[in-house]
Amino acid sequence: MDGWTLLIFFVCLTSITDSSPVMTRESLIKQINTQHFCANILKINNFYYSLAERKNLSGIPADISIHWKTGNIFFTKISEEMKMSLQVLRPSGEFETIKVAGLGQSTTVDNLNDIVYLATDNGVYKYKDDGSIQLYAALGEDVMYLAVSNDGGTMYIATWPQNRVHKLSNDGQKQEIFAPIPNGHGLTVDTRNNIYFVATKTSYILKNGESVPIKIKGLPTDKMTGIYVSRSDEVYAMDENSNLYVLEPENASARHLGTFSVNGVNSFAMDESDNILIGVKSAILKYKGYERDPCPQQKVNKKGKRHSRRRKTKKLTTTSTTEATEDYEEE
Ligand SMILES: *[C@@H]1O[C@H](CO)[C@@H](O)[C@H](O)[C@H]1NC(C)=O
Numbered sequence: 001m002d003g004w005t006l007l008i009f010f011v012c013l014t015s016i017t018d019s020s021p022v023m024t025r026e027s028l029i030k031q032i033n034t035q036h037f038c039a040n041i042l043k044i045n046n047f048y049y050s051l052a053e054r055k056n057l058s059g060i061p062a063d064i065s066i067h068w069k070t071g072n073i074f075f076t077k078i079s080e081e082m083k084m085s086l087q088v089l090r091p092s093g094e095f096e097t098i099k100v101a102g103l104g105q106s107t108t109v110d111n112l113n114d115i116v117y118l119a120t121d122n123g124v125y126k127y128k129d130d131g132s133i134q135l136y137a138a139l140g141e142d143v144m145y146l147a148v149s150n151d152g153g154t155m156y157i158a159t160w161p162q163n164r165v166h167k168l169s170n171d172g173q174k175q176e177i178f179a180p181i182p183n184g185h186g187l188t189v190d191t192r193n194n195i196y197f198v199a200t201k202t203s204y205i206l207k208n209g210e211s212v213p214i215k216i217k218g219l220p221t222d223k224m225t226g227i228y229v230s231r232s233d234e235v236y237a238m239d240e241n242s243n244l245y246v247l248e249p250e251n252a253s254a255r256h257l258g259t260f261s262v263n264g265v266n267s268f269a270m271d272e273s274d275n276i277l278i279g280v281k282s283a284i285l286k287y288k289g290y291e292r293d294p295c296p297q298q299k300v301n302k303k304g305k306r307h308s309r310r311r312k313t314k315k316l317t318t319t320s321t322t323e324a325t326e327d328y329e330e331e
């Protein structure tokens with residue numbers, strides 16, 4: 001904090017004190033909390049984020065997916081002993097281990113049709129909210145990842161060690177090898193049925209109707225964690241250093257939006273309100289998103305001026321390129 005900021009800060013404090021002659025212990029704590037909250041607001045493009053919650057767990061959370069309707073957060077927990085298990089973090093804050101026949105590898109949620117699928121070493125299962133599971137497709141291969149097309153009609157299933165992707169029709173009638181994608185790490189399908197995957201930490205897109213995947217421009221080539229389609233149909237990507245990008249599927253490019261300043265990101269996801277969940281070793285962090293600056297007063301004091309807010313839209317994609325993008329691309 002430089003002298004000028006300190007002075008303004010002091011003036012601000014004084015005025016707060018003036019306006020409330022009786023300074024109770026509670027109001028002091030509240031004021032300190034507000035200052036702490038406001039000092040930690042992140043501005044990412046046109047959106048404001050604050051770390052709202054940290055859920056500790058033993059191990060690394062991988063492949064986070066969220067059932068928007070229930071708020072259930074699904075992920076694969078990789079324990080210290082490198083053992084994997086499928087977990088659900090309920091809105092109540094409780095973790096639950098999903099019991100599967102065999103080894104659970106990952107989960108995917110078809111949020112349009114409200115179906116949660118489990119990838120396991122003996123096929124694909126549907127997960128019901130009462131915790132029961134039902135076999136969906138027995139492939140005879142170890143399923144690592146899966147993704148479902150927008151209409152729920154087609155499932156893409158990545159298996160290991162064969163390292164191939166199967167395409168399965170909804171009714172299970174037709175199954176074929178889907179050759180355009182060599183392996184299916186981090187398989188994701190957007191609402192226009194473009195397919196994304198990550199190979200050696202580089203993100204690729206296979207555009208709908210094409211047969212050759214292409215490397216997405218504007219993303220780091222060696223540290224991508226995954227891709228997530230938001231409820232507003234936008235496609236986002238995050239790297240290991242929590243840099244958030246929005247993708248332009250049309251021209252297979254990405255635009256840097258900002259960073260959450262968290263390192264060692266293993267997975268990220270977005271909930272029904274575009275809040276962002278970040279999985280790091282031993283924790284899942286939830287960043288609550290605000291359309292408007294929740295601390296406009298503090299921003300005025302800190303920066304000496306207030307940025308005009310031209311838009312109130314929830315989309316992160318509508319503003320021009322930030323300075324941070326330019327910095328990043330210069331590297
Ligand atoms: C979660 O872990 C962090 C970092 O190790 C620690 O500071 C915090 O107190 C833990 N929270 C809970 C509720 O245990």
Ligand SMILES: *[C@@H]1O[C@H](CO)[C@@H](O)[C@H](O)[C@H]1NC(C)=O
Pocket residue numbers: 217248251253
């Ligand atoms: C891709 O398209 C977007 C939106 O039309 C545009 O802003 C961006 O400059 C394009 N990027 C490239 C690399 O062509």
